[in-house]
Amino acid sequence: MKLSRRGFLGVGVGAVAAVGLASCTPRANWVRPDGPEVEDRERRRKNSGRATSVTLTAAQTVWDLAGSPAATWAFDSGPASVVRLRAGDTVAATVRNRLEADLSVHWHGLALRNDMDGVSPLTQQPIGAGGDFEYRFRAPDPGTYWFHSHVGTQLDRGLYGALIIEDPSEPGAYDDEWVIVLDDWLDGVTATPDGVLADLSAGMGSGGGMGDMFMRMGNTLMGATSDLLAGDAGDVFYPHYLVNGKPPTDPAQFVARPGSRIRLRIINAGGDTAFRFAVGGHSLTVTHTDGFPVDPTVVDSILLGMGERYDAIITLGDGVFPLVAFAEGKRDRAFALVRTGGGEAPAAPESMSELSGGRVGVADVLTAASGAGLPARAPDRTIALTLTGGMEKYDWGIDGKRFDMDRPLTAAHEVRAGERVQLQVANSTDMWHPFHLHGHTYQHAKGGPRKDTSIVLPRQTLTVEFDADNPGVWLAHCHNLYHAESGMATVIGYRAS
Numbered sequence: 001m002k003l004s005r006r007g008f009l010g011v012g013v014g015a016v017a018a019v020g021l022a023s024c025t026p027r028a029n030w031v032r033p034d035g036p037e038v039e040d041r042e043r044r045r046k047n048s049g050r051a052t053s054v055t056l057t058a059a060q061t062v063w064d065l066a067g068s069p070a071a072t073w074a075f076d077s078g079p080a081s082v083v084r085l086r087a088g089d090t091v092a093a094t095v096r097n098r099l100e101a102d103l104s105v106h107w108h109g110l111a112l113r114n115d116m117d118g119v120s121p122l123t124q125q126p127i128g129a130g131g132d133f134e135y136r137f138r139a140p141d142p143g144t145y146w147f148h149s150h151v152g153t154q155l156d157r158g159l160y161g162a163l164i165i166e167d168p169s170e171p172g173a174y175d176d177e178w179v180i181v182l183d184d185w186l187d188g189v190t191a192t193p194d195g196v197l198a199d200l201s202a203g204m205g206s207g208g209g210m211g212d213m214f215m216r217m218g219n220t221l222m223g224a225t226s227d228l229l230a231g232d233a234g235d236v237f238y239p240h241y242l243v244n245g246k247p248p249t250d251p252a253q254f255v256a257r258p259g260s261r262i263r264l265r266i267i268n269a270g271g272d273t274a275f276r277f278a279v280g281g282h283s284l285t286v287t288h289t290d291g292f293p294v295d296p297t298v299v300d301s302i303l304l305g306m307g308e309r310y311d312a313i314i315t316l317g318d319g320v321f322p323l324v325a326f327a328e329g330k331r332d333r334a335f336a337l338v339r340t341g342g343g344e345a346p347a348a349p350e351s352m353s354e355l356s357g358g359r360v361g362v363a364d365v366l367t368a369a370s371g372a373g374l375p376a377r378a379p380d381r382t383i384a385l386t387l388t389g390g391m392e393k394y395d396w397g398i399d400g401k402r403f404d405m406d407r408p409l410t411a412a413h414e415v416r417a418g419e420r421v422q423l424q425v426a427n428s429t430d431m432w433h434p435f436h437l438h439g440h441t442y443q444h445a446k447g448g449p450r451k452d453t454s455i456v457l458p459r460q461t462l463t464v465e466f467d468a469d470n471p472g473v474w475l476a477h478c479h480n481l482y483h484a485e486s487g488m489a490t491v492i493g494y495r496a497s
C-alpha cells in the first residue's frame with residue numbers, strides 16, 4: 001500500500017470525480033470519513049461517560065529474543081502490551097511517531113467511527129515522521145481485539161499490541177485471564193519485511209510445482225502445506241515464532257493455581273502464519289471469536305488465521321504444561337509454559353496429541369451465542385468478491401485487480417446505510433486467505449459466529465452477512481500482510497444520502 005502525501009480530503013473528492021469520468025457511471029459521493037453521517041453515528045454509540053487515555057510511541061528499538069538482539073520498529077509499550085478499555089468509554093489514544101516513516105494505527109475488529117480506523121490515506125492522512133495524532137473514539141463492543149500499524153509492511157515489525165474491551169456487566173465465570181499474542185518474527189534477524197516483500201514480488205516462477213519438497217529458499221519457504229488449510233499454508237520463512245514476544249528458548253510463563261479457570265484471549269498477530277494452538281493435557285472451551293460470544297464449544301486445538309482472535313476457558317491441571325502454537329505447515333512452533341505446580345519444564349515438543357487430529361476449533365464448528373447473531377432478515381444487497389492471483393507472479397488481487405491505495409475508491413463496492421448486506425467471498429486461488437472487513441462484524445451463514453476475519457480455503461466461497469450500520473469507507477482485504485501489500489484489497493463504501 002504505497003503511501004500518498006495527498007490528504008484524504010483529496011481522495012474523497014478528487015478520486016470520486018475521476019472515477020465518475022472514467023467509468024461514465026454517475027456516482028454520488030461516498031460518505032466522507034469525517035462526514036456528518038459518521039458524527040451522527042458516533043453520537044448514538046453507547047456512552048459510559050468515562051474517558052480512557054493511552055499514549056503509544058512508535059520508535060526504532062531492539063527486542064531481546066532469548067539473548068539475540070533484533071532491531072525493529074515497535075511501540076514503547078513492548079511486545080506483550082495490552083490496552084484495556086471498557087465498552088462505551090471514550091478513548092483518547094495519542095500515537096507519537098518517532099519513526100523515520102509514515103504511520104497510522106488500525107484498531108482491528110472495532111466498529112468504530114470511520115475517520116479513526118487508521119487506514120491512510122483512505123480514512124486519514126498518514127502521521128508523518130516526528131508527528132503526533134490523537135485517535136479519539138467511543139469503544140463499541142466488548143471483546144478481544146488488537147491494534148497494529150496499517151502502513152506498508154510495518155505490521156510484520158513490532159508495531160502491534162492487544163486491545164481488550166471489557167464488559168462491565170459480564171459475569172466473571174473465570175478466576176483470571178491471560179492475553180496470548182502469537183507472532184511470526186523475522187525483522188532484524190534474517191531480513192526486514194520490506195526485503196521479504198521484494199523477494200516475494202519477484203514471483204516463484206513455476207517452482208511451486210516441485211511436489212512435496214519442503215525447503216527454505218532465502219526468505220521464502222517451499223512446500224509448507226497444511227491439510228487443515230487445504231494446500232499452501234504460507235510462503236515466508238520466519239526464524240522465530242513468539243508468544244508475547246518470547247521465543248521457545250526463553251518461553252513466556254503463565255502461572256496459576258491448579259483447578260483455576262482461566263480465560264485465554266488468543267490473538268494471531270502474524271504476517272504469513274496460521275497457528276494451531278493447544279495446551280498439553282487440556283481441552284479448551286471456546287467462548288468467543290473476534291470479540292463476539294459463541295455457544296461454548298469444547299475442542300482440543302484452535303486454528304487461527306492472521307488477524308483472528310479466539311477466547312477459550314481452560315481448567316488447569318496440576319503441574320507444568322506446554323502451551324504450543326504450531327506454525328501451520330511450517331514445521332516450527334511458538335511455545336510457552338503453563339505452570340500450576342512443581343516439576344521440570346518440558347521442552348518445546350515436536351508434536352502433541354492435542355495437535356494431531358482431535359477436535360479443531362474453527363468458525364465452521366461454532367454458532368453465535370443467543371443474542372449475538374443478527375436478527376433474521378433477507379439481504380437487500382449482495383456483493384460478490386473473487387480473491388485472485390497466485391504465487392507464480394505474486395499478483396494477488398480481488399476480481400483480478402491490484403488494489404491501489406493511492407486511488408482506493410476506484411473499484412469500491414457501494415452499500416447504503418440501513419441495508420442488510422450479503423458478502424460472497426470466492427477464493428479462486430490455490431491458497432487460503434484470511435479475509436478481513438473493517439468497521440463491521442459480519443455473521444457466518446447458518447447461524448455461525450460473528451467475525452471480522454475469516455479463513456477462506458482454496459476454491460471455497462465464504463458467505464457472510466452484515467448490517468450496514470457504520471457509515472464510511474471501509475477496507476476489506478486479505479490479512480496475509482504480503483498478499484494485502486501486493487493488492488488483495490478493496491473498499492466497501494457507503495453512499496452519501
Ligand SMILES: [Cu+2]
Binds near residue numbers: 396433
Ligand atoms: Cu491472502
